Amino acid sequence: MAHHPDHDPGTGQYAYEDGNALAGPLSEILTVDPTSALGRCTGCGSRWPLAHLHVYAQAPGYVGRCPDCDQVILRLVRSPDKAWLDLRGTVALTFRLGP
Amino acid sequence: MRHVVNNGKECTFGERRHGMAIVSRGFRGRPGDTHHKLPPGQYETTDFPVLSAGPTPRVDRDGWELTVRTETGARHSWNWAQLMALPSQTPTVDLHCVTKWSKFATEWQGVSLDVLLEDVETAAEFALVHSYGGYTTNLPLEDLLDGQAWIAYRHDGEDLAPEHGGPARLLVPHLYLWKSAKWVRGIQLLLEDEPGFWESAGYHDYGDPWREQRYQGD
Numbered sequence A: 001m002a003h004h005p006d007h008d009p010g011t012g013q014y015a016y017e018d019g020n021a022l023a024g025p026l027s028e029i030l031t032v033d034p035t036s037a038l039g040r041c042t043g044c045g046s047r048w049p050l051a052h053l054h055v056y057a058q059a060p061g062y063v064g065r066c067p068d069c070d071q072v073i074l075r076l077v078r079s080p081d082k083a084w085l086d087l088r089g090t091v092a093l094t095f096r097l098g099p
Numbered sequence B: 001m002r003h004v005v006n007n008g009k010e011c012t013f014g015e016r017r018h019g020m021a022i023v024s025r026g027f028r029g030r031p032g033d034t035h036h037k038l039p040p041g042q043y044e045t046t047d048f049p050v051l052s053a054g055p056t057p058r059v060d061r062d063g064w065e066l067t068v069r070t071e072t073g074a075r076h077s078w079n080w081a082q083l084m085a086l087p088s089q090t091p092t093v094d095l096h097c098v099t100k101w102s103k104f105a106t107e108w109q110g111v112s113l114d115v116l117l118e119d120v121e122t123a124a125e126f127a128l129v130h131s132y133g134g135y136t137t138n139l140p141l142e143d144l145l146d147g148q149a150w151i152a153y154r155h156d157g158e159d160l161a162p163e164h165g166g167p168a169r170l171l172v173p174h175l176y177l178w179k180s181a182k183w184v185r186g187i188q189l190l191l192e193d194e195p196g197f198w199e200s201a202g203y204h205d206y207g208d209p210w211r212e213q214r215y216q217g218d
Helices: A019-027 B080-084
Strands: A038-041 A047-049 A054-056 A062-065 A072-078 A083-086 A090-094 B065-069 B075-079 B092-096 B101-112 B126-131 B136-140 B150-155 B169-171 B184-190
Touching (some): A019 A062, A019 A072
Parallel strands (some): B065 B184
Antiparallel strands (some): A038 A090, A062 A072, B092 B101, B101 B150, B126 B136, B126 B184
16 A cells, blocks of 8 residues: 555554455445446546545444545445445446346 | 533523524533443443544644634634633543443543634524534534533643644534544534534434434434
């Protein structure tokens, strides 16, 4: 992972993980592999697979941010009996499916 | 100094319910609540976990500003020197995070919202708090008043560190900690409630830890 300002040299830890951290919590909702789905940032227009998002998992929910401009792409909150998925930061999600 | 007070829910807000009025509730000087009691579903921790929804903003005090904007568009703002010139309090309060940790008797220094909102005329009943970095959270205006909320800039005798919301954060300890917005930069006063960052994604609109209001519908 490239250097970024949220790397804490004291603990050697990063403030965020990559989008693969979303594989488990998102696959509960989406039946296809969610991290390979392609999105496009509504802020800066960059395109990426969800696996490339910067994911802040140490918050009350998961927050996925654009790797290029840090805009919030998705928020995922799980309660004991519900999940909320907000995808307002991506223009669309493209899933590769079988014919 | 440790202040043992009850949980603040006994406060009355009758004065403000009568429409357009000056927000000021006077300076009651109750410097905070600590119970050493766990709300339902919480456990005690002695460290101070850092939870963050994004990169930590590095806000220079020279460029720092806090703005209160009313429903009519009236704007009140304070730079760092102006904030420091206001009378401060040193509340000792318990913190309750929705991720289930609680931390007892944390020591803070900050300016009461009663002081900041003293000369603000508004009929608003709701507040949307904005942070550097884009975070928002909403709460009823009355929960910011009557000695229940501060703009805090010192913790444990030290300047507030950026990872805990420095240079200044909101401190509203009677609600879950996601309401105590780190890196606070503004308070928007509104006639209608408007959900903030977590409140629009499943978290409870009010977030009272004693009623375990974690998620919508709780």
